Amino acid sequence: MKRFGQVIGIRKECLDEYRRIHVKLWPEIEAAIREAGIRNYSIFHFDTHQDGLLFASFEYHGPDTEFDARMARLAAAPRMREWWNLTEPMQIPLPGRNQGQWWLDLEEVFHLG
Amino acid sequence: MKRFGQVIGIRKECLDEYRRIHVKLWPEIEAAIREAGIRNYSIFHFDTHQDGLLFASFEYHGPDTEFDARMARLAAAPRMREWWNLTEPMQIPLPGRNQGQWWLDLEEVFHLG
Numbered sequence: 001m002k003r004f005g006q007v008i009g010i011r012k013e014c015l016d017e018y019r020r021i022h023v024k025l026w027p028e029i030e031a032a033i034r035e036a037g038i039r040n041y042s043i044f045h046f047d048t049h050q051d052g053l054l055f056a057s058f059e060y061h062g063p064d065t066e067f068d069a070r071m072a073r074l075a076a077a078p079r080m081r082e083w084w085n086l087t088e089p090m091q092i093p094l095p096g097r098n099q100g101q102w103w104l105d106l107e108e109v110f111h112l113g
Numbered sequence: 114m115k116r117f118g119q120v121i122g123i124r125k126e127c128l129d130e131y132r133r134i135h136v137k138l139w140p141e142i143e144a145a146i147r148e149a150g151i152r153n154y155s156i157f158h159f160d161t162h163q164d165g166l167l168f169a170s171f172e173y174h175g176p177d178t179e180f181d182a183r184m185a186r187l188a189a190a191p192r193m194r195e196w197w198n199l200t201e202p203m204q205i206p207l208p209g210r211n212q213g214q215w216w217l218d219l220e221e222v223f224h225l226g
Binding site for chain 2: 003005007018019022025030033034038039040041042043044045046047049053054055057096104106107108109110111112113
């Protein structure tokens with residue numbers, strides 16, 4: 001199992017809508033995330049009183065060797081592009097992220113299981 | 114079980130030392146955290162190339178009614194004040210946090226188990 005932490009900006013005026021669409025995720029998206037081996041996925045909002053930040057953390061339960069292929073399959077899942085067309089304009093991607101990444105990966109400096 | 118997300122600033126010049134002391138937590142601190150019912154505790158670093166941010170997430174496994182008392186016991190645990198004397202000067206607490214809080218609590222806008 002591998003843990004991930006990620007961050008991205010969120011436009012202040014989009015926060016309510018972002019919250020709303022995440023109350024009940026589209027079933028196709030939820031199924032694809034689970035199928036990829038992602039578990040315990042949380043997104044927190046940091047209210048800076050301007051455009052805020054979203055912090056995400058999740059666990060990947062699957063073989064290291066399958067990670068890239070599973071993420072590619074997740075990206076190609078039914079309705080995923082439609083979902084991203086909804087969420088991407090709400091978000092402000094941050095500098096320093098890896099090629100092809102939308103969220104910025106964070107370094108885990110501490111873990112206690 | 115209740116999940117928490119929290120954020121605090123970290124002084125750029127203190128990051129290496131913060132990382133170092135978290136590689137192997139003092140046994141008294143680790144024991145006190147576990148005793149409080151805290152599990153799956155991660156701290157991630159968001160490098161802004163100035164003073165950065167630390168994003169923490171953890172789970173509280175225990176009765177709601179015991180939460181405040183357990184956190185008070187955790188705060189009073191052996192060597193906890195000594196630990197905080199080390200970590201607090203490295204950190205930059207953020208506005209908007211609740212009375213008596215050092216880290217700022219975040220709103221969870223999404224969770225998939």
